[in-house]
Amino acid sequence: MPKQYEKVIGFIASETGYSEDKILIKTRLYHDVGLDGDEAEEFIEAFAEAFNVDMKGFEFYRYFNKEGLDSLALLGSLFKTKRDQKPLDEITVEMLEQAALRKRWNA
Structure with missing residues (x-):
């Protein structure tokens, strides 16, 4: 296991409380670890x-939901179905490892 990979896994575990034993190369931050909203932004x-x-060019709302809802978003959410909502893109441990190695976000 490469050194950078181990550092990224340790970082995810320490920042989120998610068990290191459960973190694999394909583990996803939103879908598996459960990061979202303000917690995801802080992470x-x-x-x-x-x-x-x-992280120039990183588009937060491609990968995570916004924290809370403003009144217009709340009103809009009442009329949207699951089919209307665009699914979130994934951020995996592998993507974080590559960003750490390159020193820039490039997804």
Whole structure:
């Protein structure tokens, strides 16, 4: 197991409380670990700082939901079905490892 991979796994476990034993190369932050909203935003900021990763171009709302709902979003959500909602893209441990190695987000 490469050193950077181990560091990323340790970081995810320490920041989220998710068991290191359950974190694999294909583990997804939103879908598996359950990161979302403000917690996800704080995690991404901490990841960028810890691994010195340039996150320019990172589109938060591609991967995570917004924290809470404003009144317009709440009204809109009443009339939308699951089919109307765009599924979130995945961020995997492998993607984080690659960003840590390259020192920039490139997904």
